[in-house]
Amino acid sequence: ALGTATGKLRKIIMFDLIKQASKNFCFRCGKQIEYIEDLSIDHKEFWLGIDKALFWDLDNIEFYVYNLYNPLKAQGEKLIKIKIGHLRFKLYEALKIHKSQFYTKNMGWQVEAIKERRRERFGLYNMEDAGKYYNF
Structure with missing residues (x-):
């Protein structure tokens, strides 16, 4: 309960800071991310099996519209x-x-x-x- 609430609060704070920095645009399609439910975090450059440091590199992080992505x-x-x-x-x-x-x-x-x-x-x-x- 408290852990879930804390996680939600962190996501709300993060989304607010993303909007303040004008970073709330999908790096795949350019669409504005208007709702917190659509926010997802991804890596620009694939890191798995290549370089673990890329996972932690904040310059390799972007946001995308969660409901837009269909891997199939x-x-x-x-x-x-x-x-x-x-x-x-x-x-x-x-x-x-x-x-x-x-x-x-x-x-x-x-x-x-x-x-x-x-x-x-x-x-x-x-x-x-x-x-x-x-x-x-």
Whole structure:
């Protein structure tokens, strides 16, 4: 309760400071971020598997409109569909082990939906591809 309230207060303060600094524009599309619910933080340059220092580099941080980003559309040419019908219950059981994932946004219903899926989309990337796409 107190931790949740403190986290929300921090986000409100951060969003207010972002607006005061006129940084409330999506670095992907240029659209103004008007509502705190749409604010998301991302890295300009992909850092995972390349350089951990990029994660902490404030010059590598930008903001984007949360509801605008759709990784399935952004990376469509790299997606493949794989039949998972015979594996879906094993996948569901594996995901249940990591209960913390159920508390992330939308993950709970997605894990439950796996029980019904016959196919799933996955991205195929190599290290050269990694820097070409937004964080996923």
